Amino acid sequence: MVGGGQLARMTHEAGIPLGLKFKLLSDTPQDSAAQVVGDVVIGDYRDLDTLREFARGCDVITFDHEHVPTEHLRALEADGIPVRPGPDALVHAQDKGVMREKLTEIGVPCPRHRIVRDPADVAAFAAEGSADPQDDGFPVILKTVRGGYDGKGVWFVRSVEDAEDPFRAGVPVLAEEKVDFVRELAANVVRSPHGQAVAYPVVESQQVDGVCDTVIAPAPGLSEDLAGQAQELALRIAKELGVVGHLAVELFETPDGRILVNELAMRPHNSGHWTQDGAITSQFANHVRAVLDLPLGDPRPRAKWTVMANVLGGDYPDMYQAYLHCMARDPQLKIHMYGKDVKPGRKVGHVNTYGDDLDDVLERARHAAGYLRGTITE
DSSP: OBOOSHHHHHHHHHHGGGTOOOEEEESSTTSTTTTTOSEEEEOOTTOHHHHHHHHTTOSOBOBSSSOSOHHHHHHHHHTTOOBSSOHHHHHHHHOHHHHHHHHHHTTOOOOSEEEEOSHHHHHHHHHHTOSOTTOOOOOEEEEESSSOOTTTTEEEEOSGGGGSGGGGGOSOEEEEEOOOOSEEEEEEEEEOTTSOEEEOOOEEEEEETTEEEEEEESOTTOOHHHHHHHHHHHHHHHHHHTOOEEEEEEEEEOTTSOEEEEEEESSOOGGGTTHHHHBSSOHHHHHHHHHTTOOOOOOOBSSSEEEEEEEEBOOOOOHHHHHHHHHHHOTTOEEEEOOOOOOBTOEEEEEEEEESOHHHHHHHHHHHHHHHHTSOOO
16 A cells, blocks of 8 residues: 555554555655554655555555556556556546546536636636626635645635635646535445445535544435435446545535535545444445455445544643543444644544434544543543
């Protein structure tokens, strides 16, 4: 696996029962997965020679992020190394402009969008979305086409004067309409090389400052019809793009009952962390099965409700004391910490709770996440 973050850490954990020999390419020995994986290579994933040396002897290469240069992945494939997902699929998660163009081509509902050249072009794009000549069409969303995640590389732009910053990086900028939505959803699916695919229940993803805070599985109050549409849409995207492994399709639910695709991720995803404890087969276990072309596992939930709450960096109390409190208060609580240095707003772990009463499950998850962060002290 290329990338030493928490996704690699949890994917490695899912492979242990299968007796897999798991090799990791990590930036530093301190990275989350590098702390627990036995076979670790420290190196730069942007360097082709490093990638080639790492890949030697591997049966298959997969990723915990989308940032490996597309041309490097093509070179590995030319060397005869199976890359899953392959570069032709992964480029749609790497480049938002390519993703929007392809999804539009295959008829997937998306926000209005186009690549913009400069702030004046942003103003023109905004005006194109307004039927009222007196309305300038702002606000709009601007995104760098590559490299953004967790709210980074995304700007909420209220005027042409606000539109300067995104162009300073010197990379193409995608403009999108600001969607009027009632909530964000995520449809997680897994697809194997021979085309077997499974779909997890559609979840509600609640964001705070552009970072996922809470995930509720399944999304409460979502009609069977719209949930089915979201699952079918995600499965169709996975097939059309040739995805192998886990695909997360982040969605907007609109007030008039439609769904629009916001983002794609071709790897285990924060919106699927609930599956570790809430599904028969976790997203990590099914990603491993998919990239090895093994039969996929059952994605059905184990409980009526599962809630995942992220633990973000804050003013930590003594962690041992925090564990004493959280575990004594809720014996069913599942804690997953990543071994990461604490930085404000950084994801350093998550908790999962489950049960039959959604209000109770939500309260337990949020209390535990807050206590582990240090924002709740009783």
